[in-house]
Amino acid sequence: MEVEAVDEGVIGKILIDADTDNVAVNTPIALLLEDGEDSASLDNYDASGGSENTAKEEEAASAKEESSNSSASASSSGSSVSTGVDAYDASGEIPEGTEMVKMSVREALRDAMAEEMRSDERVFVMGEEVAEYQGAYKVTQGLLDEFGAKRVIDTPITEHGFAGVGVGAAFHGLRPIVEFMTFNFAMQAIDQIVNSAAKTRYMSGGQMASPMVFRGPNGAASRVGAQHSQCFAAWYAHVPGLIVVAPHTAADAKGLLKSAIRDANPVIFLENEILYGQSFDVPVLDDFTIPLGKAKVARSGDDVTIVSFGMGMTYALEAAEKLAEEGVNAEVIDLRTIRPLDMDTIIASVQKTNRCVTVEEGWPQHGVGAELSAQIMEKAFDYLDAPVLRVSGKDVPMPYAANLEKLALPSVREVIDAVNAVTYRS
Amino acid sequence: MAKKASTTRRKTKKVDKEEIQKYYRDMLLIRRFEEKAGQIYGMGLIGGFCHLYIGQEAVVVGMQSAITEDDAVITSYRDHGHMLACGMDPKGVMAELTGREGGYSKGKGGSMHMFSKDKNFYGGHGIVGACVPLGTGLAFSQKYQDTGNVTLCYMGDGTVNQGQVYESFNMAELWDLPVVYVIENNEYAMGTSVKRASSQPELFRRGESFNVPGEQVDGMDVFAVAEAGRKAVEWARSGKGPYILEMKTYRYRGHSMSDPAKYRSKEEVNKKRAESDPIEKVREKLLNEKIYTEDELKEIDKEVKSIVAQAVEFAQESPEPHPDELMTDIVA
Numbered sequence: 001m002e003v004e005a006v007d008e009g010v011i012g013k014i015l016i017d018a019d020t021d022n023v024a025v026n027t028p029i030a031l032l033l034e035d036g037e038d039s040a041s042l043d044n045y046d047a048s049g050g051s052e053n054t055a056k057e058e059e060a061a062s063a064k065e066e067s068s069n070s071s072a073s074a075s076s077s078g079s080s081v082s083t084g085v086d087a088y089d090a091s092g093e094i095p096e097g098t099e100m101v102k103m104s105v106r107e108a109l110r111d112a113m114a115e116e117m118r119s120d121e122r123v124f125v126m127g128e129e130v131a132e133y134q135g136a137y138k139v140t141q142g143l144l145d146e147f148g149a150k151r152v153i154d155t156p157i158t159e160h161g162f163a164g165v166g167v168g169a170a171f172h173g174l175r176p177i178v179e180f181m182t183f184n185f186a187m188q189a190i191d192q193i194v195n196s197a198a199k200t201r202y203m204s205g206g207q208m209a210s211p212m213v214f215r216g217p218n219g220a221a222s223r224v225g226a227q228h229s230q231c232f233a234a235w236y237a238h239v240p241g242l243i244v245v246a247p248h249t250a251a252d253a254k255g256l257l258k259s260a261i262r263d264a265n266p267v268i269f270l271e272n273e274i275l276y277g278q279s280f281d282v283p284v285l286d287d288f289t290i291p292l293g294k295a296k297v298a299r300s301g302d303d304v305t306i307v308s309f310g311m312g313m314t315y316a317l318e319a320a321e322k323l324a325e326e327g328v329n330a331e332v333i334d335l336r337t338i339r340p341l342d343m344d345t346i347i348a349s350v351q352k353t354n355r356c357v358t359v360e361e362g363w364p365q366h367g368v369g370a371e372l373s374a375q376i377m378e379k380a381f382d383y384l385d386a387p388v389l390r391v392s393g394k395d396v397p398m399p400y401a402a403n404l405e406k407l408a409l410p411s412v413r414e415v416i417d418a419v420n421a422v423t424y425r426s
Numbered sequence: 427m428a429k430k431a432s433t434t435r436r437k438t439k440k441v442d443k444e445e446i447q448k449y450y451r452d453m454l455l456i457r458r459f460e461e462k463a464g465q466i467y468g469m470g471l472i473g474g475f476c477h478l479y480i481g482q483e484a485v486v487v488g489m490q491s492a493i494t495e496d497d498a499v500i501t502s503y504r505d506h507g508h509m510l511a512c513g514m515d516p517k518g519v520m521a522e523l524t525g526r527e528g529g530y531s532k533g534k535g536g537s538m539h540m541f542s543k544d545k546n547f548y549g550g551h552g553i554v555g556a557c558v559p560l561g562t563g564l565a566f567s568q569k570y571q572d573t574g575n576v577t578l579c580y581m582g583d584g585t586v587n588q589g590q591v592y593e594s595f596n597m598a599e600l601w602d603l604p605v606v607y608v609i610e611n612n613e614y615a616m617g618t619s620v621k622r623a624s625s626q627p628e629l630f631r632r633g634e635s636f637n638v639p640g641e642q643v644d645g646m647d648v649f650a651v652a653e654a655g656r657k658a659v660e661w662a663r664s665g666k667g668p669y670i671l672e673m674k675t676y677r678y679r680g681h682s683m684s685d686p687a688k689y690r691s692k693e694e695v696n697k698k699r700a701e702s703d704p705i706e707k708v709r710e711k712l713l714n715e716k717i718y719t720e721d722e723l724k725e726i727d728k729e730v731k732s733i734v735a736q737a738v739e740f741a742q743e744s745p746e747p748h749p750d751e752l753m754t755d756i757v758a
Contacts, residue, residue: 124570150570156600161559161593168563171548172498174570192590195553196560203539205532206755208548240756264758 022092028084087348090296093255094288100281108250108282109139109215109271112257113177115287117147120175123261126153126162127179127216136181137217137276163189163214167196167266170210175261180216183232183270190235197266198241213260215269218246219311219361220409222274226397229405231362233309236268237339237371243292244339246270246310250280252336255290263292270338272311295342297349301331304419305349307372308359309335312410315391316359319415328423338368346372347380354385355422359415364392386422391415441649443717445491449648450708451726452490453483456507457705458727458734459516460679463506463523466738467683472523476537479507481678484704485610486511488651489578489671492659498568500548500561501580503538504610504677508580512545516733520741528744532751555588557581558607562594565605565668576604576662584615586632587623595636598668606658607633609672610645616681617689630672638668645673646702676702 012033131144131154144152155162166176180186201209220229247253260267308316320330358369369390420426490511522529538552551557561579630640643654658669680687
């Protein structure tokens, strides 16, 4: 890859050799001399990013080993101002020249489960209608035929109970995948998820834990009203001990679900009913995983950073296309994992664009955007040329009427308006 | 279907000498440990909630005699007795109560949240009802992995009014899971008596709608508990599914250390203690059958007291957890 330095001046020392591949965005590549400075004075400069980069690469490479990735980045959010942050480079996830195949998110999720069940006897899936009915949304289609009733288990309608059974089985050495027909129904089970699954590692001083996945569709579907249309990303992301994932594309859905199943922690895996039927390129690889806790730059740009996840990415990407036609070059970041947040990748982008808009379908108060906004202020205040703006679902229960439902959800227009506001074009 | 088996009287099965000696010693250890915990709670060495097991010792000691080391145990928050009966080190338990580094959870769990993978003790859960699906999940895993083991899932009389208990009974019977649900009916859920809380106060019948057999047992009689326990464990181990045992027992102390216990009379407590103390009962038997002399019993009491004293010493000497421990064990 070729890069162009943004600053002019006299080079005092080259830090990255020519033809080096996979250099992360914002990595210092050379030092410029100050007025009157001699290049000899730079001999002792330590390219501190170097060792860290290696560590991160190793970390990404070992994504297949349980727990490696989420652990490292789950530390508490410090309030120190970041300067030399390293953005995660997702381009290495799929080797160049890999054959790609079009696949729906639904199929990608199914394949991820099937692959992990083939390689690990401890993995099983339980939930309502997952077996004989082949999945309420057909995500578990075919699994019963391949793995049998012992490992693909229809439960009664008993969310609190079977979530707890899953946690107990995880304590005892199994790797449960607990499917909620939708995450709305997981409200019945939230005590087991938060009090039993998330906290046991801590409460036991590290002796016992619940390596498992809670998955199912999250957020608004279409015209199903208030009790069936809610985004739970912020709810679960509030809880230490949980990993929260919300993929947008089929490739991410597959790679992230495989990592989630292998992870040593309880993972909340938020899918979306509308995305289930959408198709994306998925790499044809024997064992394709994506590390948890790493965001992806889905579209590069310099003028504004748009951060979103899951279904929100559809608004973000469409808005970015339209903005490009108007000459505004938006960088779109797909969080993919909501907890732990990959703030490095976001901060690196904001340091470049100096503006940020967040997009989510959930409610605004204490939402994911609120957290991003706070952290950006804490870590990149001096880089901001405008306040961070949030585009979110409206602060109301989801209405049923088609026109009101549309108004309650974020829109491409709202994203464009927010970008215009932070770029002072409105 | 549920049946009320010989409510109190056990059959005249010969109990061997070593077994009686072990019952006595194990119950006494729990009694003395809990008395000491109450004492040092009063001295301010233990914080927060502390629920003592005094009076209920026969339940856990009798039940533990019916299982092997590889079987699993899980309970709610009145858990100190269960941990000692599982063979966990009194030092580690007491040090957890004082919130020290040497505690089973490095001081991060406290009285209600302790675990031991080595001893197959799966907690120590502070939310009433939560341990029932969790225990059912342990049994699910035992069956899935074909280990031949069973789970003892303890709960109180207050727990049986939580919905998740019935969700668990249903799944356990549906899937023939090897779990024995032990309801420790000590007559009061905190300050609310069973009569005031349960439309069906015969708690062993709570599995009827799910075809889970149940039985009421005199939980103050360790021999009756052990015998019922063996039967229920055998039932579960043989693949017949879950079994419910309602243990009629009594706690002498308040619900927790901060409970003035105004909901029952002193006379009621004293009467229970005088007439049906589980340890006293075994002590009499040991003397009557000349298994031990008074002097030998005194010797055992001394030994047990010394174990507890050492635990308290350890629990005071063990340092508080290092501040670095604050942010560890959250995720792996």
